[in-house]
Amino acid sequence: xxxxxxxxxxxxxxxxxLIAALSPAxxxxxxxxxxxxxxxxxxNKEAGRLRDQWTTTQAALDAANKAADAGNFDQAVASAKEAxxxxxxxxxxxxxxxxxxxxxxxx
Numbered sequence: 001x002x003x004x005x006x007x008x009x010x011x012x013x014x015x016x017x018l019i020a021a022l023s024p025a026x027x028x029x030x031x032x033x034x035x036x037x038x039x040x041x042x043x044n045k046e047a048g049r050l051r052d053q054w055t056t057t058q059a060a061l062d063a064a065n066k067a068a069d070a071g072n073f074d075q076a077v078a079s080a081k082e083a084x085x086x087x088x089x090x091x092x093x094x095x096x097x098x099x100x101x102x103x104x105x106x107x
Contacts, residue, residue, distance in 0.1 A: 036084070043088050
């Protein structure tokens with residue numbers, strides 16, 4: 001894992017924790033879950049289009065679905081938001097590394 005990937009992973013985790021900390025204290029509903037899940041899925045599809053999907057994103061989406069199926073919408077929303085943060089971090093990685101390899105090329 002490169003230094004950049006480590007930084008992106010830390011950024012993704014920090015973003016997910018920040019989102020979770022800023023979430024309102026009231027209980028999440030099925031509508032909240034569907035909204036969060038749709039945003040996460042859209043970001044993950046964009047990452048796929050860029051050929052940089054992370055397996056951890058899919059794991060978070062699966063956890064969100066599992067929690068929603070159990071009726072635990074607070075956990076489902078948290079997992080969906082984590083998945084979105086991971087997908088966005090993978091998008092950032094893909095776009096920033098698109099041409100970064102040129103700077104590392106031995107001349």
